[in-house]
Amino acid sequence: MQDTIRHNLKQLEKNSGRIIITAHHKPDGDAMGSSLGLYQYFKNAGIDSKVIVPTDYASNLNWLPGNKDVKIYEENTESCDADIANAAYIFCLDFNALTRINEMGKMVRASSATIIMIDHHQNPEDFDHERFVEIGASSTCELIYRYINEHLDSTFVDEKVGQCIYTGLITDTGSFRFSSTTSTTIRTAADLMDLGVVPDKIYRSLFDQNRLERLQLLGHLLSNNLEIIEDGKIALGYLSLQDVERFNIITGDTEGFVNYGLGISGVKMSALFIDRGPIVKMSFRSTDTFPCNIFSSENFNGGGHKNAAGGASHENLQQTIDKFKAAIKNYRAYL
Ligand SMILES: [Mn+2]
Secondary structure: OEEOOOOOHHHHHHOOOOEEEEEOOOOOHHHHHHHHHHHHHHHHOOOOEEEEEOOOOOHHHOOOOOHHHOEEHHHOHHHHHHHHHOOOEEEEEOOOOHHHHOOHHHHHHHOOOEEEEEEOOOOOOOOOOEEEEOOOOOOHHHHHHHHHHHHOOHHHOOHHHHHHHHHHHHHHOOOOOOOOOOHHHHHHHHHHHHOOOOHHHHHHHHHOOOOHHHHHHHHHHHHHOEEEEOOOOEEEEEEOHHHHHHOOOOOOOOOOOHHHHHOOOOOOEEEEEEEOOOOEEEEEEEOOOOOHHHHHHHHOOOEEOOOEEEEEEOOOHHHHHHHHHHHHHHHHHHO
């Protein structure tokens, strides 16, 4: 645990109205859950803050308490820049490199605010002043709950805060099944249930919200665009630009697709390639020892966690897949 928090609730109170909460671009359940959980917590404590995220996010997160107050940087740049310039505290949640918040990173770097990083990813950059970081923790939401308990005042955590935090717990742990799930994760979930959080309701709000096109896209991926290589140990799926257009993919539609490969008996590593025009986006997932983050950083300028990482390629889809197939041979010892 890297805990260099020096501020307290009183100091935040004094700076009410000058507190920004932000998270990585295309924020996921953990990023939005931690941001809105902290926002709601501050609201309960009588402290005014603003959530500004770089880009939009999947619509299955729109039910989160406080969602209507979120500002999207790329849609409202001028007003967000003014907020950031005026900030006394900036909370950076669920990311550890300013490039993860796109253009907004420049404003954050230039600001005179105290920057607080709360995160669980590897290799944090050094742009913060105070941090509450545990690499490998299940989720930023779990860390937000601990940060509130250890540094602020837990009496302002209510059911709404709990719904947000619970969202990050289950989205980042694949509903408590990934190896990052610890007894602390489960204890946090139990505490939130005691506050009134209803797990099955949150699960349905998050996951049983598919557009029909999304499930059809998944059907297409599994039926036509999935290869099993390396003696059944690698699942490789892809979506071409044509697929992206034909199924009218919107933000969040491909979330979780990469995990289906890991569901195949014998598969140790699953890779998904999505052609986004100028770049091919990649997701890697593994079980046990295969180091997705090392593989990605050594071959595809990416990074992340050992069992979950991302990457990007400026070559075309076919070239990228060929490069992957060649590169993976050097990692057979992990399979
Ligand atoms: Mn996270």
